[in-house]
Amino acid sequence: MPELPEVETVKRGLEEILGTKAVIKKIKVLNPKLRFPVPSEVSKLIKNAPIQKLSRRAKYLFFELDKYVLSSHLGMTGTWRIYADDRKKHDHVEIHLEDGRVLVYADPRKFGLFEFFKKSEDYHRLGHLGPEPLSDEFNSEYLWEKTRKKQVAIKNLIMNQEIVVGVGNIYASEALFLTGVRPTRKSGKITKKECEELVIHIKSVLDKAIQAGGSTISDFKKAGGDAGYFQHSFKVYGREKEACSVCSTTIKNTTIGGRSSFWCPSCQK
């Protein structure tokens, strides 16, 4: 389940694989049925195009070309890999490179997307997004302002992409544990000091996960196939009924906003 660190890890993996001179010869859509249909014009318009650079915004991964930008979102189970004569069941899009290699996007659950937009125009899916969690724009004053007078559970608030991008179910649980705040707490009841600490912990848990190469949960792998290691560092996520590593209290799993939320009843108030 790729969250921001996983997407960042995939981006770095792809940068390594592609180098600085990769040129797209053609794009072949095997199955356009992703979360949104893969635009049929992509094969017609994107040909013999050098990949100038890769970039990321929120959980979107971009291949920047001269006129266009390819947009890839991994959804839950999306992966990029280089073919090794192994076309698989859930392969959806092939990017054929001039050097003969083929980069392929696979996605069993089809929650991801593959689109493109003109470099000269705004990408409509980014319009409502909040700041990047690792940027200075995401700070305690900002979060404090956003939490005021809100009844929504703090976990839902930090997972809301309009508030801050890239924080998914796993890292939301982890950051709240590190802050000592229950995921169910109403946003408006978060103190200023807790806001400061929550911002620090969101940043640090994401940063550490990126350093560790992301987390291998379910189907996630770094581009190129190597697994990340951060899942071994989870303090609460997926640890229902286990003893808290800090106080030995049994970790609970509560459904919040339809998502599993793991927390320690003793460490988190």
Place this chain on the structure above:
DNA sequence: CTCCTATCCTGCGAGC
């Protein structure tokens, strides 16, 4: 306006 719920999809693991 604020907040919540259903929906998309397939693989996997629990339970019988």
Place this chain on the structure above:
DNA sequence: TGCTCGCAGGATAGGA
């Protein structure tokens, strides 16, 4: 052993 069923969850539309 083999089957069914519920769950995993990012993003968003639509409803309360």
